[in-house]
Amino acid sequence: MKLTGAQALIRSLESCGTEVVFGLPGGAILPVYDPIIDSSLRHILVRHEQGAGHAAEGYAHATGRPGVAMVTSGPGATNIVTALADAYMDSIPMVCITGQVPVGAIGTDAFQESDTTGITMSVTKHNWLVTSAQDIPRIVAEAFHVATTGRPGPVLIDLPKDISNSEMEWYWPDESDFDLPGYKPNLRPHPRMITQAAKMIVQAQRPVIYAGGGVIKARASEALLELAQLTKIPVVTTLMARGAISDDHPLCLGMPGMHGNYTAVTSIQQCDLLICLGARFDDRVTGKISAFAPKAKVIHVDVDPAELGKVRVAEIPIVADCKLAIEELTKAVTALVGASSKEDFWASKPRLEWAEQIATWQHNYPMVYDKSDDSSGVKPQAVIETLRSLTPDDTILVSGVGQHQMWASQYWKFRHPNTWVNSGGLGTMGFAVPAALGAKVGRPDRMVWAIDGDGCFQMTAQEIVTATMEQIPIKIAILNNAYLGMVRQWQEMFYEERYSEVYLSPDLPDYVKWTEAMGGVGLKVESSDEIENTIDKANSINDRPVVIDFRIDATEKVFPMVPAGHSNDDIVVGPAIEAYFNSLSKKDIKQ
Amino acid sequence: MSQRHHVLSVLVENKAGVLARVAALFSRRGFNIYTLVAAPTDDPRFSRLTVVVDVESSTLEQITKQLFKLINVVKISELDPDEAIERELALLTVQADVNTRSQVIELVSVFEGKIVDVGSDQLTIMLAGEPSKLDGFEQLMRGFGIIDLQRSGRVALAKLEIGRPKLHSVTGQAN
CATH class of the missing domain: 3.30.70.1150 (ACT-like. Chain A, domain 2)
Known part of the structure; x- marks a missing residue:
């Protein structure tokens, strides 16, 4: 059967299971947009190519399946680079199709020409420049394979216009037809390493599991729960792993790192065995690396061999898929301990003391904030806690980047994997609105809320128009403090309150009117007693996007905080937690 | 040649842009290339790069691991000067x-x-x-x-x- 390259591309996307494409057409990709009309694909027309990229990411976060974005050459391609870089840092499976000028025009500085494969080389797992229409099905199948296997990541296919227009003979490849001689991800853990790791786990007196985004990517939440419950080892969940184990579980200690809670941070500092599962010792987790978990031996599981030994040298490095490795660890530990004496075994004196120590930290330094005074705006933490109490357990929460993101991660109770969508590694402001849109498209059955900052919202708010047009009822809570809040916080704390270029104004733009102009419902909250009613109202609207402009206290800061470059031992809990601790009567303070 | 030099023999797919990927990786990760020679092998599908890199041995492991992450890299051997x-x-x-x-x-x-x-x-x-x-x-x-x-x-x-x-x-x- 003869097809054009464009038809072959669309059919290949369908063959890979694609249901939704986020995109925006232009000259070089025009031929591909024609067969979309006759296809089964749902195309979501975004208002900016960066939005297409983040929407594809949001889709992938929420579903675990690859997100697909399609844009034109030149500026279309360069506009999506930020989203590719974001997906690369956070290992998000994503397939991006870019149009390219005709093969004969490449290198001539043709209209809307850019060296897309060159530009995206360092922010994709791999990319392809198609030079023959006959290769299209194989390359598309390879692209999905590379994006979703091993350590997931974004890939890009650059498709010249004349290739889209030329003819090919249709076929569909299987994996034996792939031309990827250098790509063989190793998924099975080495049995000897597993045995050694199991021995360490059994011998440890103060162990902590450090769970990262790899647990979610590998769909290893259940396996993690089983291992943690069997061994009674507490689990910290990084920013990328929130929801990997429910925040309600007694073994879950919450988020570690620069803005992690006291117990999560300190238990890592004090542990004698750190079991790192699918995390990468990011500087926002470790603080000063030489002072990170100084007494700990490290077991490090990662599917990407390059992560092992990159930052911290592990005693036991294990290259493997997280789920397989965790399951093997559980088996090996069970074999060592013997099923009969299981309960007693984990109740040894040092392990009980460790559990007691952790409970003491939790008791003395809980996550609390100042609720007394809301004269200068509502408390952002109160907004998040109220929102959580008024939304279903499996609500998908999306955030931008900054203070609101940290508060969201700290104060939201995550109860399921794939319910937290945020930009971790790259820290991309403007991520929330398009990512929420993509998440809602992927999971229309779920309620999707974005918590956004006023600075972030202004970067990509135009995608609310997309949401209205496509009837994607996302909900957005802007924590509006009229500042680039995180930068303001650093200027307050580290630059002697010399505020440089961080003030934005609470009323400009008028977020309610702006939202209404984009076809959504705009609401505003200026005092605490309006929070609940307004969220209820937003929750009742299901046919269009809703935005609530929460006027929050601009002086509120994110605590605890480990100053950049400092040891995690230098954690600053902040005035509210300090006041709480001081309010404990002497006999209430656990030692 | 100082102690910090290591020789990597890298078998890569003979496809457009592969050398650029290798060079970009070195630049992005802050690794230094001392010499680099690229030429076809007896098999037209593959080329061999002989890269002399300038590193501490601890980052040599990172270089080889990061190189191996490139989809077009098929095999890497580190050649000990005494055994090459x-x-x-x-x-x-x-x-x-x-x-x-x-x-x-x-x-x-x-x-x-x-x-x-x-x-x-x-x-x-x-x-x-x-x-x-x-x-x-x-x-x-x-x-x-x-x-x-x-x-x-x-x-x-x-x-x-x-x-x-x-x-x-x-x-x-x-x-």
Whole structure:
């Protein structure tokens, strides 16, 4: 059967299971947009190519399946680079199709020409420049394979216009037809390493599991729960792993790192065995690396061999898929301990003391904030806690980047994997609105809320128009403090309150009117007693996007905080937690 | 060659842009390339890069792991200088007038080089061999005046048999 390259591309996307494409057409990709009309694909027309990229990411976060974005050459391609870089840092499976000028025009500085494969080389797992229409099905199948296997990541296919227009003979490849001689991800853990790791786990007196985004990517939440419950080892969940184990579980200690809670941070500092599962010792987790978990031996599981030994040298490095490795660890530990004496075994004196120590930290330094005074705006933490109490357990929460993101991660109770969508590694402001849109498209059955900052919202708010047009009822809570809040916080704390270029104004733009102009419902909250009613109202609207402009206290800061470059031992809990601790009567303070 | 140099023999797919990917990776991760030689192998699907990198050995592991993450990289071997055959080629144009020409020719002959071009008071010399031999020759020619110099960068392959020579059979002593 003869097809054009464009038809072959669309059919290949369908063959890979694609249901939704986020995109925006232009000259070089025009031929591909024609067969979309006759296809089964749902195309979501975004208002900016960066939005297409983040929407594809949001889709992938929420579903675990690859997100697909399609844009034109030149500026279309360069506009999506930020989203590719974001997906690369956070290992998000994503397939991006870019149009390219005709093969004969490449290198001539043709209209809307850019060296897309060159530009995206360092922010994709791999990319392809198609030079023959006959290769299209194989390359598309390879692209999905590379994006979703091993350590997931974004890939890009650059498709010249004349290739889209030329003819090919249709076929569909299987994996034996792939031309990827250098790509063989190793998924099975080495049995000897597993045995050694199991021995360490059994011998440890103060162990902590450090769970990262790899647990979610590998769909290893259940396996993690089983291992943690069997061994009674507490689990910290990084920013990328929130929801990997429910925040309600007694073994879950919450988020570690620069803005992690006291117990999560300190238990890592004090542990004698750190079991790192699918995390990468990011500087926002470790603080000063030489002072990170100084007494700990490290077991490090990662599917990407390059992560092992990159930052911290592990005693036991294990290259493997997280789920397989965790399951093997559980088996090996069970074999060592013997099923009969299981309960007693984990109740040894040092392990009980460790559990007691952790409970003491939790008791003395809980996550609390100042609720007394809301004269200068509502408390952002109160907004998040109220929102959580008024939304279903499996609500998908999306955030931008900054203070609101940290508060969201700290104060939201995550109860399921794939319910937290945020930009971790790259820290991309403007991520929330398009990512929420993509998440809602992927999971229309779920309620999707974005918590956004006023600075972030202004970067990509135009995608609310997309949401209205496509009837994607996302909900957005802007924590509006009229500042680039995180930068303001650093200027307050580290630059002697010399505020440089961080003030934005609470009323400009008028977020309610702006939202209404984009076809959504705009609401505003200026005092605490309006929070609940307004969220209820937003929750009742299901046919269009809703935005609530929460006027929050601009002086509120994110605590605890480990100053950049400092040891995690230098954690600053902040005035509210300090006041709480001081309010404990002497006999209430656990030692 | 200092202790910080390591030789990597990297088998890559012979596809457009592969060298750019390798070079971009080195630049992005802050690794330094000392020399890099790329050429096809006997199999037209693959090329071999011989990369001499300038690193501490702890980051050498990172370099090989990051390189191996490139989809087009098929195989990487680190060649220990003691267990590899390394060769390099140099072309030199040297000042050699009537007074010095015979001395230059004599040195070329000692080093088993070849004179490949002759001018009125200059000679172009080709010399192949171990990189240290080229270093030595280059040093000697400096005294006469090097007009132009191009070295190829080293190529290397693993030695065929790795193991200690059997000393007793060499010396003939049974014990």
